[in-house]
Amino acid sequence: MTILIALFVLLHSCAAADVLLWKDKKTTAVVIGGTTVIWVLFEVLDYHLLTLLSHVMIGVLAILFVWSKAMTFIKKSPPDIPVVEIPEDLAVNVSRALRSDVNRSLHLLREIAMGHDLKKFLGVIAGLWVLSEVGSCCDFLTLIYIAVxxxxxxxxxxxxxxDKVDHFAGKAHTEACKHYEVLDQKVLSKIPRGPAKTKKT
Known part of the structure; x- marks a missing residue:
């Protein structure tokens, strides 16, 4: 969950474009390198998340504890460990954005379930089917690694x-629209639909 929130904050920050377009090469390398290390630990070495977090916390706390005791023993001031807190405005902004996305998704699912939009229904079904096929080929962590x-x-x-991508995407979109029109005329238009949604004035 922490990783997802960190990715969410990264993608919605001002510097996200610099990281994604490799303008900030150090940060991009850190993100890709860190993701690769996590993937290798969990997938290749078969490490477990709880075990990893426990071992990291044991190591960090042991080092800080011994360091603080050693500084006290030799009559020096202990290390100044900063207070780490999540800012309230950051938590509120993240929760608002998540709430907005979740509400939009729930609204879309409700519209589909009520039979209002056949095109969206087919799109969601196709997307979920592709997701299920991808999920059968690789696990969730590998999927996140590929996405990163x-x-x-x-x-x-x-x-x-x-220019080349836009040209190819335009041709693909035109072909997809032609196929959808044929499908709509021969099959979809003959499927009975739910009651029409009344618009509020």
Missing amino acids: LMIHTVPILYDKYQ
């Missing part, structure tokens, strides 16, 4: 080859 690598490579590749 993609968000650090796709934007910079798009930035370099924008």
Whole structure:
């Protein structure tokens, strides 16, 4: 959960574009390197999250405890360990953004469940089916690792080859629209739909 919140804050910060487009090479390298280390620990070495957190906390607390006692023993001031707190405005902004996204998703699911939008229904079903197929091929942590690598490579590749990608995407979108129109005329238009949604005035 902490990793997801950290990623959320990173992606919504002002410096996120610099990190994703490799303008801040050190931060990008740290993010990719850290993600790779986590993936290797959990997937290759079969380490467990609770075990890792416990071992890290044991090591950090043991070092700080011994350091503080040693400083006291040799009559020097103990290390100044800063007070770490989550700022209230950061917590409020993150919770508001999460609330907005969750509410939007719940509203979309409700509209689909009530049979109001066949196109969205098919899109969500297709997306969930693709997600289930991907989930059967790899586990959740590997999926997150692939996603992190993609968000650090796709934007910079798009930035370099924008004209070619836009041209190809335009052609693909046109073809997809043609296929959808054929599907709509032959199949979807014949499926009975739920009652029309009344608009509030």
